[in-house]
Amino acid sequence: MYKNSIPHLIASISLIMLIVGLASCGKNCDDGFTGKNCDIEKIPTKVTITKIVVNGFAPLDPSQLQWDVGSGADIYPVVTGENTANVVWSAPTYYQDADANTAYTFQPEIILDLIYPEKYYTIMLMDNDGGTIFNQDDAIATAVFLPYNAGQSFPEVITLNSQNMEVDLHVKYTW
Numbered sequence: 001m002y003k004n005s006i007p008h009l010i011a012s013i014s015l016i017m018l019i020v021g022l023a024s025c026g027k028n029c030d031d032g033f034t035g036k037n038c039d040i041e042k043i044p045t046k047v048t049i050t051k052i053v054v055n056g057f058a059p060l061d062p063s064q065l066q067w068d069v070g071s072g073a074d075i076y077p078v079v080t081g082e083n084t085a086n087v088v089w090s091a092p093t094y095y096q097d098a099d100a101n102t103a104y105t106f107q108p109e110i111i112l113d114l115i116y117p118e119k120y121y122t123i124m125l126m127d128n129d130g131g132t133i134f135n136q137d138d139a140i141a142t143a144v145f146l147p148y149n150a151g152q153s154f155p156e157v158i159t160l161n162s163q164n165m166e167v168d169l170h171v172k173y174t175w
């Protein structure tokens, strides 16, 4: 009886350690990762845009004319859902007569959360013509994007290139 109980005890301890080991897996992974090898991405609950940098945009409108008569575009970004009628955020300020090849930074005055990380959003670059967003202001460019792209290890900057604009979205993720 005594001779048999030692191996049993060792086996029991080994089993307990194995269970504890398995249970603790994932707890020491970097943010956003899980799994035995910490290589499985967790889908974020939201993605927050902390900064938008417009690196460049088309210097001329589709008719090859200046965006304004005699001056350059007065730029500001708007973030919408996939349907551009669903405005999530419209920048309250703009850069007057922006240079098409200069980088301009916009920092949202609100916490700009994208709460559907796996759904498409749109960023539009507008030219402020003193009108409302969709009546009179010129739309310079639009780019559609997913806040979360699986398999990319959560980049801090999402760079979007559309025909008429290059823009960097600085983001942070929440899980």
Ligand SMILES: [Ca+2]
Pocket: 067, 068, 069, 127, 128, 129, 138
């Ligand atoms: Ca204009």
Ligand SMILES: [Ca+2]
Pocket: 068, 071, 072, 073, 074, 096, 097
């Ligand atoms: Ca102008």
